[in-house]
Amino acid sequence: MDTFSAAERSNIMRRVKSRNTRPERIVGLMVRSFGYRQHRNREDLPGCPDIVLPGKRIAIFVHGCFWHGHHCARGRLPTSNIEFWTTKISMNISRDRAARTALRRLGFTVKTLWACSLNSSLSRLIRELQRVRRNRRRVRRRSTEFAKYRE
Numbered sequence: 001m002d003t004f005s006a007a008e009r010s011n012i013m014r015r016v017k018s019r020n021t022r023p024e025r026i027v028g029l030m031v032r033s034f035g036y037r038q039h040r041n042r043e044d045l046p047g048c049p050d051i052v053l054p055g056k057r058i059a060i061f062v063h064g065c066f067w068h069g070h071h072c073a074r075g076r077l078p079t080s081n082i083e084f085w086t087t088k089i090s091m092n093i094s095r096d097r098a099a100r101t102a103l104r105r106l107g108f109t110v111k112t113l114w115a116c117s118l119n120s121s122l123s124r125l126i127r128e129l130q131r132v133r134r135n136r137r138r139v140r141r142r143s144t145e146f147a148k149y150r151e
């Protein structure tokens, strides 16, 4: 069972829309609502993921669209200094890609959430975490059944 009630979780989701809450904080709250241990800004890991669930080996990035070059309205480059911005943002994009690859090599599942679509990506993440939890329960149940047969 989730640690937070459905009402509490929808409260968190409502905060996604409020302007003053940083997206990383929202995602952190949501992960905590599952009762999972989490680390923030793990500088010792490639790309310094915003949130890491060490027990599940999940690394989560919450990206601002502009700085990380998202293909959306918020990620559009300014019209002045085009060359500077193109170089800078494309460097960020390749650094992000390298970080994801390195994390996967370390056995992490990498999730990237974008600021422009935080609400929908958060709902997706919640569904995935719920699936992870259900699978774990199933495995546990199966191993108790096996134990019964062994006796």
Ligand SMILES: [Zn+2]
Pocket: 065, 070, 071, 072, 073, 074, 075, 114, 115, 116, 117
């Ligand atoms: Zn975006």
